[in-house]
Amino acid sequence: MGWSKGWRNMPEEPLxxxxxxxxxxxxxxxxxxTRTQLPGTSQLWRAIRxxxxxxxxxxxxxxxxxxxxQRLAARYAQIAEVFHLxxxxxxxxxxxxxxxxxxxxxxxxxxxxxxxxxxxxxxDWLPANYRVVPDLPDLLDAALQLIYPPAEASSRPSVPRxxxxxxxxxxxxxxxxxxxxxxxxxxxxxxxxxxxxxxxSAHCPLSEEELESFVSNEVRDFATALAGEEPKGEQLxxxxxxxxALRPSIRERLQNESVVVLSYWLAELLSDAWSVVLxxxxxxxxxxxxxxxxxxxxxxxxxxxxxxxxxxxxEAIGFRYTxxxxxxxxxxxxxxxxxxxxxxxxxxxxxxxxxxxxxxxGQAHLVDHVVGxxxxxxxxxxxxxxxxxxLYESTQAGxxxxxxxxxxxxxxxxxxxxxxxxxxxxxxxxxxNAGWIVYLGRWAQFCAGFGADTLPAQFDARRKLNRLxxxxxxxxxxxxxxxxxxxxxxxx
Amino acid sequence: MVLSPxxxxxxxxxxxxxxxxxTPILHSKxxxxxVGAVDLRLGQEFLTAQRGAVPVIDxxxxxxxxxxxxxxxxxxxxxxxxxxxxxxxxxxxxxHFALAATLEYLSLPPDLAAYVIGRSRWARVGLVxxxxxxxxxxxxGCLTLELQNLGDVPLVLHPxxxxxxxxxxxxxxKKPSGGxxxxxxxxxxxxxxxxxxxxxxxEEDRALLDALRGKVG
Numbered sequence: 001m002g003w004s005k006g007w008r009n010m011p012e013e014p015l016x017x018x019x020x021x022x023x024x025x026x027x028x029x030x031x032x033x034t035r036t037q038l039p040g041t042s043q044l045w046r047a048i049r050x051x052x053x054x055x056x057x058x059x060x061x062x063x064x065x066x067x068x069x070q071r072l073a074a075r076y077a078q079i080a081e082v083f084h085l086x087x088x089x090x091x092x093x094x095x096x097x098x099x100x101x102x103x104x105x106x107x108x109x110x111x112x113x114x115x116x117x118x119x120x121x122x123x124d125w126l127p128a129n130y131r132v133v134p135d136l137p138d139l140l141d142a143a144l145q146l147i148y149p150p151a152e153a154s155s156r157p158s159v160p161r162x163x164x165x166x167x168x169x170x171x172x173x174x175x176x177x178x179x180x181x182x183x184x185x186x187x188x189x190x191x192x193x194x195x196x197x198x199x200x201s202a203h204c205p206l207s208e209e210e211l212e213s214f215v216s217n218e219v220r221d222f223a224t225a226l227a228g229e230e231p232k233g234e235q236l237x238x239x240x241x242x243x244x245a246l247r248p249s250i251r252e253r254l255q256n257e258s259v260v261v262l263s264y265w266l267a268e269l270l271s272d273a274w275s276v277v278l279x280x281x282x283x284x285x286x287x288x289x290x291x292x293x294x295x296x297x298x299x300x301x302x303x304x305x306x307x308x309x310x311x312x313x314x315e316a317i318g319f320r321y322t323x324x325x326x327x328x329x330x331x332x333x334x335x336x337x338x339x340x341x342x343x344x345x346x347x348x349x350x351x352x353x354x355x356x357x358x359x360x361x362g363q364a365h366l367v368d369h370v371v372g373x374x375x376x377x378x379x380x381x382x383x384x385x386x387x388x389x390x391l392y393e394s395t396q397a398g399x400x401x402x403x404x405x406x407x408x409x410x411x412x413x414x415x416x417x418x419x420x421x422x423x424x425x426x427x428x429x430x431x432x433n434a435g436w437i438v439y440l441g442r443w444a445q446f447c448a449g450f451g452a453d454t455l456p457a458q459f460d461a462r463r464k465l466n467r468l469x470x471x472x473x474x475x476x477x478x479x480x481x482x483x484x485x486x487x488x489x490x491x492x
Numbered sequence: 493m494v495l496s497p498x499x500x501x502x503x504x505x506x507x508x509x510x511x512x513x514x515t516p517i518l519h520s521k522x523x524x525x526x527v528g529a530v531d532l533r534l535g536q537e538f539l540t541a542q543r544g545a546v547p548v549i550d551x552x553x554x555x556x557x558x559x560x561x562x563x564x565x566x567x568x569x570x571x572x573x574x575x576x577x578x579x580x581x582x583x584x585x586x587x588h589f590a591l592a593a594t595l596e597y598l599s600l601p602p603d604l605a606a607y608v609i610g611r612s613r614w615a616r617v618g619l620v621x622x623x624x625x626x627x628x629x630x631x632x633g634c635l636t637l638e639l640q641n642l643g644d645v646p647l648v649l650h651p652x653x654x655x656x657x658x659x660x661x662x663x664x665x666k667k668p669s670g671g672x673x674x675x676x677x678x679x680x681x682x683x684x685x686x687x688x689x690x691x692x693x694x695e696e697d698r699a700l701l702d703a704l705r706g707k708v709g
Contacts, residue, residue: 408509408511408599409599409683410508410513410515411515411685464683467683467685468685470685475515475595
């Protein structure tokens with residue numbers, strides 16, 4: 001590429017600016033490209049790099065000041081932003097602390113149901129929340145269509161059918177056990193695909209009687225406020241007349257607000273239900289650990305609603321926590337106690353109470369909808385639909401040495417006591433899967449083993465456990481990479 | 493009594509909680525068939541000293557005077573954590589000091605203790621790998637290695653190099669009566685998976701020394 005166009009010396013010029021932007025994308029891509037690529041990310045990375053190179057070439061061939069050039073610059077500037085974002089996700093997925101072994105089982109579950117997932121990119125992002133970012137793969141598609149017009153479609157780089165990106169908070173990057181919350185985010189995607197919110201909301205009508213009651217309360221309160229202090233009879237009548245005239249608008253506002261809250265809450269509860277289907281009690285424990293007491297908000301129902309629904313789904317799929325060991329029952333009891341603490345938050349807004357009443361009438365249908373969808377096509381084969389169940393049962397029977405190792409504060413590992421044994425990557429994945437899903441249910445016991453009676457000490461104990469799990473993942477990866485160690489750097 | 497190779501293998505195969513865990517053992521030659529010592533490899537995490545970051549390390553005064561339940565922020569400034577990926581390298585310059593950890597994670601049963609010492613081939617080029625060499629029974633974690641280059645040229649160290657060896661010996665301590673859970677860990681570095689920041693003074697000592705200083709000064 002030559003430097004003959006002049007505008008490269010003038011960064012104020014739009015073409016010059018976007019050229020530098022694109023160059024920074026290339027530099028970031030090159031920097032990431034020097035590191036180990038995880039499966040699925042290398043193709044995406046290559047597509048971004050190649051497309052950016054094409055954009056750079058086009059920009060450098062445009063004359064400065066041309067109107068078409070200005071339009072192209074604006075378009076490419078936005079694409080550069082998207083590419084930076086995607087590269088950030090790739091980088092996050094590569095970081096050695098990102099538990100790809102944790103994400104891989106989730107990807108498998110999604111592929112079986114959604115059917116078009118090649119990779120899940122899990123990235124630590126600034127917002128202190130777990131969430132799903134569904135739009136970026138579509139953005140990438142759109143960006144590539146803009147870069148490669150139909151005439152050049154054959155030159156378009158192929159991209160993986162990336163699954164929507166799951167984002168987890170940077171602060172929890174090493175907190176492997178909390179990543180079970182990712183199952184809730186996947187639940188959102190399942191609900192979108194199945195249209196679950198609409199299907200279930202038909203069974204969750206607002207209570208007319210309750211609505212009228214709240215409306216009347218608001219009308220009365222409004223009239224009281226209008227009347228002022230020590231009102232006389234005529235003022236009272238006038239205030240009441242004015243307030244009554246506003247009844248329809250008050251009702252409409254309250255009804256709309258309740259419907260919006262209800263739809264948000266339904267989406268969350270349906271996702272909670274799916275997370276239990278995908279991951280068993282682990283998802284419940286992780287959600288509880290993330291936020292033990294969850295008050296009601298405009299977008300999320302309180303814990304007093306969420307946790308019982310999740311327990312109900314567990315029971316609907318045959319999991320009886322009352323049949324579990326005492327420590328597990330204690331964990332469920334603790335969750336119920338914390339759930340009750342948030343019940344009072346329903347009174348913050350009439351919309352919350354209305355939504356809660358509506359949910360109560362449709363809760364059974366919500367559970368049936370999710371469980372039925374999950375088990376559809378697998379009659380009599382619950383284990384196929386619930387991947388965690390056989391693993392859980394065999395672990396409860398003491399068949400998994402992994403849990404034994406972790407309970408003895410030893411990281412999961414490739415060896416089974418003998419020297420020099422190797423496990424295949426599939427073995428490692430299944431071991432991590434079993435341990436990850438099941439061991440989440442052993443938090444309480446593990447924390448107790450560390451003498452973690454106080455909340456800060458429990459966090460410290462969890463950090464140790466996370467490090468043990470991650471250490472095991474690292475060692476397993478190292479051993480796979482270190483095949484042929486006779487000639488590699490692992491001799492000395 | 494120092495363990496023989498056969499004893500080492502027996503402990504490696506024992507059931508929990510009596511099992512000796514050294515994981516991973518990447519090659520059978522790591523167990524020395526002559527003396528039963530187990531070679532340990534260099535891990536991937538290093539804590540390097542930032543000389544200009546703190547003027548002095550005083551466990552009782554200044555920023556390092558952190559309680560046993562927290563880490564002084566200045567100490568974290570003095571030691572910076574670096575991660576070296578597989579295939580990478582770490583350079584230890586002459587007279588420089590760094591903390592590293594073994595690649596292997598160790599778990600010693602209650603009736604075994606160990607010493608970690610350097611391998612002579614590395615000692616001959618000036619690499620000191622450990623100053624606190626005793627590994628107590630029930631220890632769990634990656635061993636922190638105190639690396640110092642006493643030679644005159646920089647040493648390029650690669651994660652995975654066998655730089656240390658573990659000499660195991662039995663103790664007279666009785667085994668616990670059973671169960672899968674070990675007794676509560678009292679070591680400040682229990683279950684470390686990388687080099688740990690030092691905690692120079694614990695609460696009891698601090699109280700005593702502060703009291704003594706009060707009497708003297």
